[in-house]
Amino acid sequence: MKKNHLLSVAVIVIALVILGYALPVTGRMSEIILTVEEESGRLAEADSSPKIIEITAKRFTFEPNIIHVKLGEEVIFRIKSADVTHGFYIDGYDYFVTIPPGEVVDVGPIIFDGPGKLKIRCAITCGPLHPFMVADILVEPNYVFPAFIFLTLGMFGATTLYISRGPSNRMLGVPLDKDVDLLRVKIVGPILKKILQWRGIHFALIWPNLLIFMIVLTTAFFGNPTGNKNFSIAVVWILWFAAVEFMILFAGRLWCTVCPLPAFGEWLARRRLYGVHSLRKWLSLGKKWPKSLNNMWIPAFGFLGISLIVPWLVTRPVVTGFLFLILIVLPLILHPIFTRRYFCRSVCPAGGYIGHHSNASILAIRCRNKTVCDKHVAKECIGGSPKGYGCPWVLYPGGNDQNTYCGQCFECLKSCPLDNMTLKLRMIGQDLANLATKAKDKFDEAWMDFIRFTLVITYQLVFFGPYFWFKDWGNMGNIFGANLATIGLLTPSFQGLSNWFGWAVIVGGTALVGYPALFYAFSWLAKKTAGDVEHAPKQVFLSFSYALTPYSLFLWLAFAITLVTVNWAYPLTAFSDPLGWGWNLLGTRFAWRPILPDFLPYFQLPIVLVGLALAVNSTYNIAVRLFGDHAKALRASTVMGVLHTLAALVFIWIISG
Amino acid sequence: MNEVMKKTVLLWESIALLLVVVAVAAFFLPLADGIFMPREPDEIVVRMSIKESGGFDPEVITVKKGQTVRLVLISMDVSHGFTVEGLDIDVKIVNPEKKVVVEFTPEEEGVYMFKCTVQCSPLHHYMRGLFIVEG
Known part of the structure; x- marks a missing residue:
């Protein structure tokens, strides 16, 4: 029975996809016939110019x-x-x-x-x-735009049809309560375990990134002032930025594992580069991190703030240089005061969104058996052992059930004497419902979602949309590239500054107020439609916002694809010529040539649609957990689905309409 | 902890420290221009940027009369042109995507002016330099 309805939904979706793709193609074919007719007609008129x-x-x-x-x-x-x-x-x-x-x-x-x-x-x-x-x-x-609209509505319909059958604890047909213990998989498991328990793995992963980071820093300040010819811009804002989105989906916070930014601070506090100090005491004041900052507000506003200057950041090496200088100095200051990874948890703008989106990742570090952890008194995963440090991210790994603040440093895999920690492969969104229903006052995480979600649409529009005024306002009308020597060229004009102010109001206002207000209205409507009286509107609003986590991750993937397929040549060339001075170190100089750019919308659409389906299904899972009732949950997620579909349509319009 | 273990720890930490120093040294990459941009004895690399960010580099090119030189023209930002007034060097356009190599044998001594011939920035007309042919 269950298999049957899954099959029927799959058939509907596949049929829709084929139909949607066939429409423009048949359009193209009929048009060719038309062209031939026209051609003959035109020849007769002798007006073929x-x-x-x-x-x-x-x-x-x-x-x-x-x-x-x-x-x-x-x-x-x-x-x-x-x-x-x-x-x-x-x-x-x-x-x-x-x-x-x-x-x-x-x-x-x-x-x-x-x-x-x-x-x-x-x-x-x-x-x-x-x-x-x-x-x-x-x-x-x-024809493409209506076909895409049709497909989007079809996807919404198909997903709603699917959840109307009441799939319990599933995401698009895949059970959420099952996962794969990666370290017990045949052949691969033991090898992976050996690698992850090797003391040097963290250092070995950080080192190449430290090397790249130093090149980023030096090229940002002293290299070619033109962004796309400079290593710092090409590698960070094309390659890294796109790669991180894929990393989040497939490997959670893997970037935080290999990130060189907090390394100096941590090495200093540990007095060890790779080993465990016999004293196992941090060289640090050990101050308590302020409770009011123990959340995602700084990363959320940090990401928004960075995005407000993003037309400068991703095109002027010196701006990137200063950002990274701040991001490497801050942890160096914070680590000796507060010990542990508070910078990564609650300050780093990338750490914030990577952590939050990682809840939609298919990878997680979890304990195998919770009771084993709870009964185990020594808890080396907190206190550390000669084999590994206590969790640098200030978690109790045995009880952790979310990816948000787990930096995947693999210390608990090393320190656990009971072999109870492992890597798990699971379906997207396993933790979301649980997280969402617990989010009583987590406005920070909700706003992180709103900011990231609004900004991906903004990024697609500002970077690959045709509206010049929007780009120009964000760019303050400046035409110069800049490194450290020519930083003066960035002095904005009064006109530029006032235009930028308008841009900041539009972008910041949409992310902080506009979209959240819309979201609130829809969640209120969803609550009313569901006929729920037990929960405060605030609770429903906050809980439903977690459905945006997988959704915006997928929209970012769609954006990342554009970024990379169009501009892949810049980062590859930058590895051969980091300073943009005409070197050819590795023989990887490539001429700019986009890969299949005319098919880009066709690559992006399925990703957007999967995101939409995930959003609707997540909302349903959250609502079931929240209301404890299928009928209510279905009604609520249909209402929220309308909002999510509208957002998908906006994105579709940008890429094809 | 016994002596052998202490020594292994020391060894690994030292290797790691050395690696960190190597990585940090990458910060001095710009100083290696002479190594990574090898110039033949008869080759002169001319990097061209808009005047606002430096103009020609070098701004003074000195060559010897009767000796063939290869001018390697690289545009750093936007498209430029390269013309030496009074000599037979006139490169219409140097796109940032591709370097242009010109071979030239000066016949007469003198001081000539070279300039950019493609509109490149507000200060385009100030983008020029001296081409000196010595005896």
Whole structure:
């Protein structure tokens, strides 16, 4: 019976996907026939001259920024530059044209034979925001957008249908109460265990990242002022940023395992680089971390604050340099005062979101048997042993049931004498329902979700959307790249500063007030629709916010894919030429060339839809735990599902509408 | 803890410390330009940035009369041009994506001016340098 309904849902989803993908393709085919007819008609009219579209390229946009063309239409782009030399590239067409100032260059004729949204991208480095100099071409009629809308609604419908059958403690068909004990898997398990219990593993993982970090720091201050030619920008904001999102999904807080930022502070406090000091006492004042800071507020606001200057941060090496200087000095100060990893827990902006999203990860460090831990008096996982330190993240690993504050340093795997700690592979969202129902006053975690969720949509829009004013406001209208020597070039104009203020109000306001208010309204409505009278609206609101954890993680994955497939050449080149001075250390110099950019929306859509399904199903699981009733939970999650679907539609609109 | 164990600990900690020093030393990477950007004796690397962030590097190029030189032109930021007035060197455009190599044999002694010929920044017209041919 259960298998049957799972099968039927799977069939519906697959059918929807095929239908959705088939629509634009058949559109394309019928259009080809149409083109042939038109072609003959046109020949008869003897008016076969292609349409000419004039474009002005200027730092950092094309005018017009949204270009409408008809399917099958023959187009010539007549391009000129208003300032410096630009390049011209269209997704899916092999043009890499140079547009020097003072010249008018014709590109084409090009026949647009597929519907949908394509991007014009600048192909010649033209300044700091060059990688984000894009415009949209809409090939109309745009069958892709309605097809994507249809698919999104279909996904919402299918997921609702699925949860209406009352799957207990499951996520999209996979049971949540089952997991795989990775360290007991045949062959792999014992090897992995040996590696993780080796004292040197932490140091061995941190060291290469420390090396890379030092190169980041030096290139940020002294390297090429143009972002995409500088190691610090290309490696951190393209490679690292994208990789971390995938790491969160597959390996939880693995980044925190290998992160070099707190290493100096920790080594100093331990007086050991890799071993366990025989005294097992920290070289530290051992002050108590203030209770009011023992949460996620600093990381949440830190991430928002960083995002408010993100057009500068990811394009000006010196800004990145100062951020990382702060991030390496802070733990060095905090570690000797408070001992342990309070910087990572409650200060680091990346640590905050990585930790929170890790609750949607498929990997976790947990104990095998809780009663064994509770009965065990010595508790080396807290106090430490000659084999390993007590939890540096101030947890009781034996009782830990969430990933938020577990930094995956593997110390408990080493210190546990009962072999009771292990790595577990589980389905996405195992801990969410439990976490959500316990969240009585955890506004910090809710707002972390709102901030991360709003910002992924903002990032997609500001970096890969056509709206130049939005980019320009965030960028304060500045056209210069900067390293330490030329930092003065970043002095903003009054106009730039006031525009930035507008941008900060829009972005910050949406993340802090706008979206949370909308979320509150929907959760209130969900509570009413469910007919719940026991819980305070605040409780429902906070609990339901945890469904955003897997959702925004998947939206970030969709964003990360764009970032990497379009700009992969920059980080690879940066490894050969970290300072952007023309070196070729490793022979990895590559010309910029996006990978299948015309198929990007098709890659992004399934990721967004899986995120949507996870959000709806998580809401249901949370609601079941909260209300203890299937019918109420179903009604509530349908209402919340409408909001989540709306958000998916906004994202879909950005990539295809 | 016995002596042997103490020695192993010391050994491993020292190796780790050495590795940390190596990693931190990567901070001095910019000083290694001479090693990682090898220049042949007849090769002159000219890095070009907009005037606001430094202009030509070097700003004064000295060559010997009758000796062939290879000018390696690298654009650091946006596209530039490279023209030596009065000599037969005129590179229309150097894109940041690709370096341009020019071979040239000066015939006459003198001091010439070179400049950027592609609009590159507000201070574009100040982006220039001296090309000296010595006897």
